[in-house]
Amino acid sequence: EAGVTQSPTHLIKTRGQQATLRCSPISGHTSVYWYQQALGLGLQFLLWYDEGEERNRGNFPPRFSGRQFPNYSSELNVNALELEDSALYLCASKGGLAGPRGYNEQFFGPGTRLTVL
Amino acid sequence: AQSVTQLDSQVPVFEEAPVELRCNYSSSVSVYLFWYVQYPNQGLQLLLKYLSGSTLVKGINGFEAEFNKSQTSFHLRKPSVHISDTAEYFCAVSRNSGNTPLVFGKGTRLSVIA
Numbered sequence: 001e002a003g004v005t006q007s008p009t010h011l012i013k014t015r016g017q018q019a020t021l022r023c024s025p026i027s028g029h030t031s032v033y034w035y036q037q038a039l040g041l042g043l044q045f046l047l048w049y050d051e052g053e054e055r056n057r058g059n060f061p062p063r064f065s066g067r068q069f070p071n072y073s074s075e076l077n078v079n080a081l082e083l084e085d086s087a088l089y090l091c092a093s094k095g096g097l098a099g100p101r102g103y104n105e106q107f108f109g110p111g112t113r114l115t116v117l
Numbered sequence: 118a119q120s121v122t123q124l125d126s127q128v129p130v131f132e133e134a135p136v137e138l139r140c141n142y143s144s145s146v147s148v149y150l151f152w153y154v155q156y157p158n159q160g161l162q163l164l165l166k167y168l169s170g171s172t173l174v175k176g177i178n179g180f181e182a183e184f185n186k187s188q189t190s191f192h193l194r195k196p197s198v199h200i201s202d203t204a205e206y207f208c209a210v211s212r213n214s215g216n217t218p219l220v221f222g223k224g225t226r227l228s229v230i231a
Contacts, residue, residue, distance in 0.1 A: 056218060108160035110158075
């Protein structure tokens, strides 16, 4: 079974540009989570999509946005890039049916390394 | 809201020695607890999780963790480390509703020395 895939692996942009990152979840998974892993800040929750809807967002400005497509893949868009947006962006997917005690594991992709110059 | 504190940013240890990576959490509601490992240039892999029940949780690669509710801790242990255990380790928490995002600590870099 294929895992979570993300593209591109690396992305280099300049300040003020827009970046688009893509995530394909594990087959059968309907939820997609985006996390930012910036140097010194650890992993921070960005966005959560489920069944095509945005369910929750973390403490990030509106220039971070995204969407989920009918096939459950997802896009993360970052507008007006700033130097501090340089980070590893991780996507995770989760199945729709709850497992024991209402828990389902999040499976992570390898990430997209975004560098803003 | 939940928060996680990993008390050590870096832990060097000799090969075949035991190791403990410390994690404390804060939450006003019941939580699930996790440890993830991140090898260089890779995503996160789940090592183990505590949902409920026995407070001693065994995971992959010989790791285990103990949930201590009174001390709000979830320390990760391994009795004998290998060079291949060199990686970044993240403790995480989520509300026990099953659908909430994970809140991560800032990570502990484990360096195993030959």
